[in-house]
Amino acid sequence: MDKDMCEKLYEELCTKSKNHKSISHYTNLDSLEKIIMNRSFRLTLLSEVNDKFEDKRIPDLWKGKIYVSCFTNRIRESVMFWEMYTRKGKKEQEEGVMITLNNKFSENIEIYGDEKCEKNKFGKIEKSNINHKSYDNIDDWGYYDISFADIEYTNNFSDYVDKTLGHLFGGLVKGIEWDCEEETRIRVALKPIGKENVRISNSINMYKPKPNFEYIYFKLTDDMLNGIQITLNPWSTVEFRERVEKIMKESNIENPIIIDSNLKGNIKK
Numbered sequence: 001m002d003k004d005m006c007e008k009l010y011e012e013l014c015t016k017s018k019n020h021k022s023i024s025h026y027t028n029l030d031s032l033e034k035i036i037m038n039r040s041f042r043l044t045l046l047s048e049v050n051d052k053f054e055d056k057r058i059p060d061l062w063k064g065k066i067y068v069s070c071f072t073n074r075i076r077e078s079v080m081f082w083e084m085y086t087r088k089g090k091k092e093q094e095e096g097v098m099i100t101l102n103n104k105f106s107e108n109i110e111i112y113g114d115e116k117c118e119k120n121k122f123g124k125i126e127k128s129n130i131n132h133k134s135y136d137n138i139d140d141w142g143y144y145d146i147s148f149a150d151i152e153y154t155n156n157f158s159d160y161v162d163k164t165l166g167h168l169f170g171g172l173v174k175g176i177e178w179d180c181e182e183e184t185r186i187r188v189a190l191k192p193i194g195k196e197n198v199r200i201s202n203s204i205n206m207y208k209p210k211p212n213f214e215y216i217y218f219k220l221t222d223d224m225l226n227g228i229q230i231t232l233n234p235w236s237t238v239e240f241r242e243r244v245e246k247i248m249k250e251s252n253i254e255n256p257i258i259i260d261s262n263l264k265g266n267i268k269k
Contacts, residue, residue: 006160006169013149013172017184018106022229023071026078026085028095029243032230035099036251039225040117040217043067043188046171048214050084051178057157058170061196062189064210066171069186069218073150077262080180082233096233097244098261104223106148111188113138117219125191132194135209144191147172153179186218226254234263 027035035041046066047055055063072081077098086096113120125142134140152169153176154160160169171187190211197206230244241258248256 009152010147010149010169010172013152014106014147016150017073017148018103020073020103020184022100022103023073023105023184024098024100024231025069025071026081026096026098028086029097029240029247030095032097032099032244033247034115035220036247036253038116038217039220040112040115041069041186041220042115043069043111043186043216043218045214051174054171054174057173061208062170063208065190067188067190067216068171071184071186072182073184074182077231078180079263079267082261082263082267086233094233094235094237094240098231098233100229100231101220101224102227104221105186107223108221109146109148109186110219111143111146112217112219113213115215115217117217122188122190122216125193128191128195129193130195132192135192135194135198136212138211138213140193141190141211142193143188145187145189147185147187149185149187151178151181151183151185188216188218190216222254227257228253229257229259232258232260232264234261234265234267236260236264 025041044067045064046058046068047064049068049070055066058066072078081098082096110117111122112118113122120138123142125144132140149172152160152173154173155176157173160173170189171185174183192209194209196208198209199206230248232241232244244258248258
C-alpha cells in the first residue's frame, strides 16, 4: 500500500468513527464508578490489549508509546463481550455493565497523566527539543497524534507496513478473527520532548526512550456524559441495580439512563 493509499484509508477510518451515534464500553462496577466519579476514561498501552500480536506488528519506534481505549460501535448487545470484558475476579460477569456514551469524541479529546484530568495535560510535540534530557516524568512527554477511528480488519498485515507511515495504523489494524467486535478506538501516540533516539553513555549504542507509566486518561465532557446509558449485565439483581443507581445519583450527571439487558434471563451464568 503506497503513501497516498495509507493516508486515504486512515482518513476513512477516522471518518467512519464520527458517523456512530453512540459507542459502548463493557466493564465492571468498580471501573464504572472510577469512570463516572473521575469523569475520565483510561487508555492502556497497546502491549496490554487482548490481541498480543498488535504491539508486535508496529515499528520499533512506536513500541511502548501507543495507548488505546477500546469501544464497540455495535448497537446490539454481545454475549461474547459480557463473557470477556466484564469479569472481575471470582465475581465474574455479575459485576458487569455496558456504558453507552454520546459520540462527541472526535470534537475535543484532551489527554492527561492524571486520572482526574486535573493536571499533567499532554501537549502536542511538533519538534524534538535536543536540549531536553529527561524522560522519566509525565511532563517529559507530549503527544504526536490523537486519533478517534474505527478498526480495520485484515488477513494481510503486510499491506499496512510502511516505515514512514507506521504510526498511522499502529493500534488500528487487527486480524479478521476480531471483526465481530466492531471496534472503535481512541488511540494516542506519545512522543518525548527530547530526542527519540538517544546514545547510551560511554557507548556507541542507541536506545529509544519509552514512557514509564502504564496508563494515561482522556477527559469526559458534559456532552459525552449527559444522557449516558448504563445497561446492567444479564445476571443482575435488584441489589446490583441499586448500587448502580447510587453511583449515578452521586455523580450529578444529567439524565442518566439505567436499563436491563436484552439478554436477561436468556443465558446461563
